[in-house]
Amino acid sequence: MNGCKEVVMPTGICHSCEPCGAVDGQGIRYVLFLAGCALRCKFCHNPDTWQPTGRPVTVDAVLSDLARYEAFYRFSGGGVTVSGGEPLLQADFIAALFRACRKQGIHTTLDTAGFAAPAKLAQVLPYTDAVLFSIKTAIPDKHVWLTGRPPGPILENLRVATARVPVTVRYVVIPGLTDGAADLTALAALLHGLPRLVAVELLPYHTLGRAKWEGLGRRYPLDGIAGARREHMLAVQAALTAQGIKVIEAEY
Structure with a gap:
């Protein structure tokens, strides 16, 4: 024996996978959805x-x-996005995956709600492009x-x-819940207080x-609230823009 320890690569718990995603980062992306989340939105x-x-992965x-679809990612300037659930709960796995992607020149994106210990984020950021x-x-x-x-972590x-x-930043516009003047003023103040100003999607x-809620035997909490219409989205976009926030243009 040479005294070297065998390196054991962490295993992730995967909920599902979308090989050719187009809405979770730049270009066409391999989107891996990991299982587990502590938020109850x-x-x-x-x-x-x-x-x-x-499924263990x-x-x-x-x-x-990923190699089966690599031509799509290379051509479109895409790469790999890890989402959830809350992916930071599996920080060991993400760090190992993103580190391997970096070695192959594959762009990496973390899709997170941020509710995890800061040490988890610190594991992943060195290998994260966006x-x-x-x-x-x-x-x-x-x-x-x-x-x-609570929002502290x-x-x-x-x-x-952001540093x-x-x-x-992604923000869901829920009519009557997250689109009021107080909501948008608070969001703008939060963003202006960051180390650098970021765009909002x-x-x-x-x-x-x-x-899905009903299939799991749960009552849907926002029953009675209709989906956001184009006029809701344009009004929120205008309100944030007026407060100096860059909003990513989108088709609503």
Whole structure:
């Protein structure tokens, strides 16, 4: 024996995979959805990802599957996005995967809501090219009501991420809940207080996840709230722009 320890690569718990995603980062992307999330968002459209149960997956298996579609990623300037659930709960696996992607010149994006220990984010950031960071609301009391958790760890991780890598904030526009003047003023103040100003991607609230809630035997918490219409999205975009926030143009 030469005294060298065998390196054991961490295994991830995968909920699902989308080999050719077009909405989770630049270009065409291999999107890996990991299982497990500590938030309990009332508008979550994937409550089936909350529990940390799913298919075990290795870094080598992901890279092997990724290779089948590599031409699409290279041509479009895409790469790999790891989402969830909350992917930072599996920081060991993501760090290993992103480190391997870096060695192959594959662009890496972390899609997170940031509710994890800062040490978890610190593991992943050195190998991360971009972050999609979901902010549910910038009003603390409303955040607890809407997600079941306090925003403290999220805000700390957002500040760290914006200081280190390119970040896009994602914000779901829920009519009557997250689109009011107080909501948008609080969001603008939060963004202006970051180490550098980031752009916001506005996402229209929809009710497509209702069937999943019902399938899991749960009552859908936002029953009666309709999806966001184009006029809602344009009004929020105008309000944020007026407060000096860059909003990514999108087709609503």
